[in-house]
Amino acid sequence: MAAETxxxxxxxxxxxxxxxxxYMPMRKIFAVLLFIQSFVFILSAQNGKQEEKGKTExxxxxxxxxxxxxxxxIGWVNDxxxxxxxxxxxxxxxxxxxxxRKTSNQISIVTISSIAPYQYLADYAKDISNAWGVGxxxxxxxxxxxxxxxLHEVRIATGYGIENKLTDSICEKIVNERMIPPFKAGDYGKxxxxxxTEIIRVLEL
Numbered sequence: 001m002a003a004e005t006x007x008x009x010x011x012x013x014x015x016x017x018x019x020x021x022x023y024m025p026m027r028k029i030f031a032v033l034l035f036i037q038s039f040v041f042i043l044s045a046q047n048g049k050q051e052e053k054g055k056t057e058x059x060x061x062x063x064x065x066x067x068x069x070x071x072x073x074i075g076w077v078n079d080x081x082x083x084x085x086x087x088x089x090x091x092x093x094x095x096x097x098x099x100x101r102k103t104s105n106q107i108s109i110v111t112i113s114s115i116a117p118y119q120y121l122a123d124y125a126k127d128i129s130n131a132w133g134v135g136x137x138x139x140x141x142x143x144x145x146x147x148x149x150x151l152h153e154v155r156i157a158t159g160y161g162i163e164n165k166l167t168d169s170i171c172e173k174i175v176n177e178r179m180i181p182p183f184k185a186g187d188y189g190k191x192x193x194x195x196x197t198e199i200i201r202v203l204e205l
Contacts, residue, residue, distance in 0.1 A: 069117060070128045073108070081111035083149050088189030092196055099200045105162060107143045107199065108134045109192060113150040121146060125157035135159040143199060147183075147192065154179055156199070165203055174198045 071080055076096045077089045084092075096107045110128065118124040125146040129135070135142020140161035147154045156171040178198045182191035 069115075069124075070131050071112075073132050076106075076108055078108065078110045081113050081147075081149055083111050083147075083188040084192065085189065088193065092189075092193060095193070095196050095200060099204070103141075103203060104136060104139065105141045105143065105203055106135050107145070107196060108132065109145045109147075109196070111147045111149065111188075113148060115148065115151070121148065121151065121153045121155045122157070125155045129157050129159070135161070143203075145192065145195060145199075147179075147188070149183075149188065154183070154195075156195070162203060165205070166199065170202060174202075 071078070075093065077084075077092045079089060092109060096109075100106055108129070115121060115124040118127075125144055128146070129142055129144040132144075133142075134144050140159035142159040143162065143166065144157040145154070146157065154175055156166075156175065158166045158171065174195055178194035179191040182188070182194060
């Protein structure tokens with residue numbers, strides 16, 4: 001996610017006539033200039049706060065009850081649906097951390113029973129990735145795996161910085177070959193471990 005830089009252009013700013021007097025004491029000139037500089041700084045800060053507030057609201061939509069659509073992250077593995085055991089969670093965490101140390105890529109796993117107010121899992125996956133800040137800001141190298149047992153859906157969302165390796169077709173193949181078969185058999189931990197393992201293999205080629 002690239003940082004945005006704003007430049008404020010002030011036009012038609014009327015300088016008080018007193019500044020134009022040649023014999024005006026230097027102390028007063030500095031005072032007036034300091035006032036102008038302070039005014040510009042305050043204006044810029046206020047605009048920045050309003051802009052940042054708008055960005056936050058865009059990535060934190062709320063449900064009809066006023067609650068945030070996204071839960072707070074609890075780690076690299078966020079098993080809110082409680083479909084894996086502690087040993088599987090530890091194995092997934094180790095895989096993710098080892099890969100992060102080698103490449104700086106970040107992988108987040110989310111299991112969730114509801115995506116309200118969203119209609120499509122793909123949109124939910126993209127927005128929760130942005131809201132949580134998965135991936136380094138400068139590299140945009142995050143991967144988020146979203147699985148919902150309740151909805152019978154799984155999705156892999158990737159940052160722009162790694163989509164040249166982890167293409168849509170490769171993600172679809174990983175889901176169909178490594179994840180869905182174990183999911184259908186009720187072995188959710190095996191499906192997630194298989195998916196993460198294959199994602200890491202592709203990214204480290």
